[in-house]
Amino acid sequence: MNEKITIEDGILFFPLKVFRRIEPLLKECFGFSRELIKEEIEHLVASLPLLENxxxxxxxxxxxxxxxxxxxxxxxxxxxxxxxxTDLCLCFEAGGDETNLFKLDPKVKNERDDIEYTLLFLGLLYNRLAYAEMDRSNCTLKPDKYIIQSSIITGDNKEIVESYDFTENVQINNIHNRQQDMLKLYRFMLTSEQPITLRGKDHKAITLTCAQSWLVELLENEFIKNWGLNRNRTRQEILQEVDELLEESKRRVKDVDDKTKMPSGKDPLVNILAYGTYKLLQHHPSFASPENAPTRITATQVECIIRYLNYLEIPYCENAHDLQESLDTLLRKLQKQNFQPDLHSYTFGASPVHFSK
Structure with missing residues (x-):
């Protein structure tokens, strides 16, 4: 029976036999539900039509x-x-070198496969989650308010809710991102005489044959009205000004992103992934805490979690030198609070994270 994860033409094939073995761990350690991979399951159903009779x-x-x-x-x-x-495979888009997500101790035998499979799958889950977050924060069809609430259960079973209102920052971020899109399109059309073709997944391509006339005029009117662009200049001068505006817009987006970041250790996603991975490692003798100190957080566990957060490109600590000590402190805090990671609730807008309507 094939239990190997393979990648072919950018598609990662994840055996369901492996998935069923790790699913209980995913539920226990991360609050996983199959709703998180709904699209992959629907694709599997669509690719294999069945006759009910x-x-x-x-x-x-x-x-x-x-x-x-x-x-x-x-x-x-x-x-x-x-x-x-069944013994079929789920199919995911391979975002990178997922097969080398973790480089664990080569002496680890049976445990190594389980951990690599599990963390690989979590990486794929996060890729989908990150895409959903990108849509929420960067598209123009966003909610009027953007509030994150982090719900924590303390040691005496009391719930503490910490709210972070990023509404203003997200709205500013959307404005700058829209400006960048417009500037990039305007620059492209000034330097190319070819018709513009728009392509999208599951949609037939559309060619705009007259875009250079009406679309350029629309964009120029927007720039002249709101940004003070002078139309009576040479093409080279206009391109230079567009490049300067693009750089300025990028700097503003970065400034807004820096203000939008949660304080270190208070990002619910970091809490979920870091502490969930810690719980996962506790299931494997090669990585679990010592028997005589079952709650001890070891340096090996911290190192594994750091590798995982780095792989997912999740900013956690501004000073990399302090990362290990900071993460160790966070894990101890969550351990004391009996924190229960919940990826499902995070993704679908329930506690511990809520995106207001």
Whole structure:
């Protein structure tokens, strides 16, 4: 039975047999739910159409579900549940060298595979999560308010909620990102006489044959009205001014991003991934705390978590020299609070993180 994770043509094939082995750990350590990989499961179902009449045998009974809609009763075959119990593979887009996510001690044998598989899968989960966050914070169709609430359960079972209002910063960030898009498009059209073709996933390409006339005029009017661009200049002078505006816009975005960062150790995503990984490592003899000190946080555990956060490119501590000591302190704090990592709630807007409507 194939239990190897493989990458072909930018697609990572993750065996469901491996997934089912690590799923209980993902639930326990990170609050994982299959909703987090809904798109991958739907793709699996779509790629293998099934005829419900072929599954009348009693061994398939658990995959038949009752249906009651608009007063009409019936039943349907849950194709997703059935396929998730097969020996097929889930398919993910490979974002990089995921197969070398962790370089663990070569002396580790059986435990090594489980940890590498699990952390690899978590990396893929985060890639999807990061994309969702990018949409929330950078697109123009954002909520009017952007508030993050971090809910922490203390040692005496009291809930403390810390709120961070990033509304103003996110709105400014959106303005600058929109300006950058417009400037890049304007610059491209000034230096190219070819028609513009727009392509998108699952959409037919659209070619704008007259864009150089009407679209350039629209953009120039916007620049003249709001940014003071002088149209009566040579093309080279205009391009130079566009480049200067782009650099200024990038600096402003960076300034806003710096203000939007949470204080070190208070980012809910860092808490979830760092402490969840710590809990995961506790399941493996080669990485768990010593038997005579079961709650001790070891240097090896901290090193593994740092590698994981670095792999995911999650900013945690401004001073890299203090990273290990800072992370050790954070883990001890979360341990004392009996923190329960919950990726599902983070992604879908429930506690411990809420994105207000």
């Amino acid at each position: 072929d599954f009348q045998d009693s061994k398939f009974a658990k995959y038949w579900c009752s249906l009651d809609s608009d007063g009409m009763k019936g039943c349907y075959f849950d194709r997703a549940a059935f396929l998730m119990d």
